[in-house]
Amino acid sequence: xxxxxAASDAxxxxxxxxxxxxxxxxxxxxxxxxxxxxxxxxxxxxxxxMGRRYRKGSKGMKALDKDQYEDREFxxxxxxxxxxxxxxxxxxxxxxxxxxxxxxEDPPSRTQRMISNVTVGHGDTPSEMKVNSNFxxxxxRGDLEEDFYVGSRQDVLRSEGGKWKLSYRKILLPQNxxxxxxxSSFF
Amino acid sequence: xxxxxxxxxxxxxxxxxxxxxxxxxxxxxEARMVFARCWMYLCHxxxxxxxxxxxxxxxxxxxxxxxxxxxxxxxxxxxxCRHRGNRLCRADSGNAASFxxxxxxxxxxxxxxxxxxxxxxxxxxxxxxxxxxxxxGVAQLESYKGLVFATFDPSxxxxxxxxGEMAWYLDAIFDRREGGVEVFPGVHKWVVxxxxxxxxxxxxxxxxxxxxxxxxxxxxxxxxxxxxxxDVQRFHLSPGNGHCVMGRQxxxxxxxxxxxxxxxxxxxxxxxxLGPRIDLVRPAVGNVFxxxxxxxxxxxxxxxWHPRGPERTEIWSWVFVDKQAPGAVKETIRLTSLRxxxxxxxxxxxxxxxxxxxxxTARGPVARGHMTNLQMGLGEEKFDEELGALASxxxxxxxNHRQFYHRWSKLMNTKDWAEL
Numbered sequence: 318x319x320x321x322x323a324a325s326d327a328x329x330x331x332x333x334x335x336x337x338x339x340x341x342x343x344x345x346x347x348x349x350x351x352x353x354x355x356x357x358x359x360x361x362x363x364x365x366x367m368g369r370r371y372r373k374g375s376k377g378m379k380a381l382d383k384d385q386y387e388d389r390e391f392x393x394x395x396x397x398x399x400x401x402x403x404x405x406x407x408x409x410x411x412x413x414x415x416x417x418x419x420x421x422e423d424p425p426s427r428t429q430r431m432i433s434n435v436t437v438g439h440g441d442t443p444s445e446m447k448v449n450s451n452f453x454x455x456x457x458r459g460d461l462e463e464d465f466y467v468g469s470r471q472d473v474l475r476s477e478g479g480k481w482k483l484s485y486r487k488i489l490l491p492q493n494x495x496x497x498x499x500x501s502s503f504f
Numbered sequence: 505x506x507x508x509x510x511x512x513x514x515x516x517x518x519x520x521x522x523x524x525x526x527x528x529x530x531x532x533x534e535a536r537m538v539f540a541r542c543w544m545y546l547c548h549x550x551x552x553x554x555x556x557x558x559x560x561x562x563x564x565x566x567x568x569x570x571x572x573x574x575x576x577x578x579x580x581x582x583x584x585c586r587h588r589g590n591r592l593c594r595a596d597s598g599n600a601a602s603f604x605x606x607x608x609x610x611x612x613x614x615x616x617x618x619x620x621x622x623x624x625x626x627x628x629x630x631x632x633x634x635x636x637x638x639x640x641g642v643a644q645l646e647s648y649k650g651l652v653f654a655t656f657d658p659s660x661x662x663x664x665x666x667x668g669e670m671a672w673y674l675d676a677i678f679d680r681r682e683g684g685v686e687v688f689p690g691v692h693k694w695v696v697x698x699x700x701x702x703x704x705x706x707x708x709x710x711x712x713x714x715x716x717x718x719x720x721x722x723x724x725x726x727x728x729x730x731x732x733x734x735d736v737q738r739f740h741l742s743p744g745n746g747h748c749v750m751g752r753q754x755x756x757x758x759x760x761x762x763x764x765x766x767x768x769x770x771x772x773x774x775x776x777x778l779g780p781r782i783d784l785v786r787p788a789v790g791n792v793f794x795x796x797x798x799x800x801x802x803x804x805x806x807x808x809w810h811p812r813g814p815e816r817t818e819i820w821s822w823v824f825v826d827k828q829a830p831g832a833v834k835e836t837i838r839l840t841s842l843r844x845x846x847x848x849x850x851x852x853x854x855x856x857x858x859x860x861x862x863x864x865t866a867r868g869p870v871a872r873g874h875m876t877n878l879q880m881g882l883g884e885e886k887f888d889e890e891l892g893a894l895a896s897x898x899x900x901x902x903x904n905h906r907q908f909y910h911r912w913s914k915l916m917n918t919k920d921w922a923e924l
Contacts, residue, residue: 364848366690369596377594381556381574381601381614397690397823397838399848406843409724413850416720421853493596494818495694498856500848 330437333448333474336481341430341452344503349411352503356404357475357484364400364488364504365392391489399500400488407503421501426458428502440473445484448472456502464497466490466504507533508917515910518879518902522866525699530916531814537916538794539564541657543666545796545808546570546580548822549650550686551597556614559597561820562810563656568642569593570652573614574601578647580654581616581639592639596691612639649679651806653796659921667792669743669892672778676787677800680774683827687806688838692821692846698859700795700809700817701912706855707799707807708748708791709740709904712880717858721850726843727802729758740881740896740904741785741888746793746911748904749893751785752801759801760840766833784890793911802851803841815863821846878902878909 336355343352356362370388371378380386392398402410413419434451454466473485488504507529512521524530544563547570551559558571560583567583569592585592585605592612593603602619604611611620616639624632642654646663648671653663664671678685696703706713714722721727741749757764775782789799795809807821823841825834844851866872881901888895896903914924 366692368690369594370598371595377604377606378598378600379602379604380599382554382599385554386599392690395835395838397688397692398842399692399846401839401842406839409726410850413720413724413726416723418716418720419854420717420720421857493693495692495847497694497847498696498860499694499853501853 329446330435333437333446333481334435336474337432337435337448337450340483341432345428345430347425349414349503353404353408353411355481355483356407357477357482358404360402360404360407360484360486362400362402362407362486362488363394363398364490364500365394365396365398367391367491367493369493390491399490399495400504410503421499424458426456426502428457429455431455434469440475442475444476446474446481448474452504454502454504456497466497466500466502468504470504506537506917509533509913510917513909513913514875515878515906515913518877518882518906519875520878520909521875522872524912525701525863526814526866526872528814531811533916535564535811537919538912539811540566541655541660541915542794543644543646543653543655543660543663545792545806546645546652546654548685548687548806548824549578549647549652550827552578554599556599556601557597558593558600558614560593560595561808562818563642563654564811566656567591568654569603569639571600571614575615578645578652579614579616580642580645580652581612584640585610585612586618586637586639616641649674650684651678657921661921666745667747668745670745670747670749670790670792672781672892673741673743673747673749673787673790674792676778676782677790677798678824680777681770681826681828682773685824686827687822687824690822692842693818694847695812695816695818696856696860697815698817698856698863699814700811701908702859702862703809703817703819703855704791704793704795704797705748705905705908706859707789707797708908709750709902711739711750712900712902713855713858717854718851721844721854724850726840726850727758728760729802739899740885740901741787741891741893742885742895742904742907743891743893746908746915747791748793748908749787749790750904751787754783754786756786756788760836762833762836766829781890781892791908793908799845803845803849804837805841805845878905882906 367390373388414422431453432450436449438447440446449471451469456464468490471487474481475484512524546561547559552572555574555576561568568580569583570580572578583592587610590605590607592605602611602613609622613619618634618637643656643658645654788801791797797807799805804824805821806824810818812818825837881896881903884897885894885903918924
């Protein structure tokens, strides 16, 4: 927890870590319907795109309009994104995999997710927690295709009926040019 | 040495030799004869609106800076320091009066002039003249309806002539309403394991694959589009010079409801700008030869297929909207576009897997020895005066593929533009 260290907080942190590990296992096992049950109806599931900018004060570039220059790397919520999904569009992504014609995932990718560096803080409401984590998503497909997606996530988990559910996820994948041929997995 | 590719591309018979997707020597020839000569798409003007704004891109494999100078003029230069060939600018975009090379500190202003050489007075001979070492500019740069193009070939025809009748089809995508279009900030960039031509020909003319390859995405509502029984003729259009367009029926309204409403409300204004031809066809997907493509419907994207060796393509794709569209329409187009096209796009993933396997099976000399088949509708296409294009006779056809490869093989074999 970012503030305090009451014994009850340690229980919450443990619960949340277990939630993240179980979620990763469901995705690795291709149990996508069960994964959807971990997500609130109002979720925003979002992966912005990255851009490469010179730092403010860089000697490589002399800005013509210094006051306007921004060195922000990731797109904002109203700009382009790799994922920007709702519960409905996530459900349709999962349904697509079951059509028998989702060619990029048939035969399916095999994935192993490593989730780490979990930090937990209080959310905006008493029922919510802000949870940050890092991930490595290893994917194999075909004969020798291998992809490593390495990044971080900023989640909001909400307690609904005594269970944690994912109500917001921002996924940061710091690759300027994505080296994988697609982002067909869930992160 | 130049290879004669005539025995690999037989557009009249609809046969393609698969070495064109895999042979390194053909790839090298393509870099010289196609990418170093044709007009290449650089960016949309809305990406660099103010003096000093720049973005970096590629013309083929050559890195390029597109830079609006202090006076407001758009220029493009090789993104290469004249001193030792280092990449000058390492950012994707920004605003700059000048760049300074990270190696020895040579500095170039946004008009391309070399304005700083550290220790010049003491270390260089007094005959060293900075004026002789500016950034290498492109040979020609022109904009068409906000789309910035350039070529390295001083003998290439002017852009408007190069586009020919394709210009109207670009109008029908990018200049429908007052103010034209704008792109959302941000670009999808990713590397896919296929030859760039398989992507270009797909956007240029492959409506055949849609109902099969993309059925999973259609049936789960990632597009409002459904295959129709009554899509009749005039679907595939080749307006010349290797450019290709696929059009829908003029009354096609298979978009999200708010987009349909916006289109309906603007129909008269669009007709006013584009003329009566828009009553015959709704241009939807296309490829400007060689590697600039667009779609407008399921997704609204502007994209470039950057070649990265025979078996690799780097896709750069932006989402665009009419500048004057209401906010809710823009948001719908942003979301439906990125969910269907791009790295996580439910349509695009399936395309890329197919292009990958079409490329990689050409590695085997036996498989490569068998030509592939582009014979659908062979001999049935006719020039349509009203549309200003060679038009297929049926709603699916490979007539555009044949025109694309015909142009490609002519460019590969012909040095003089006058003979093309």
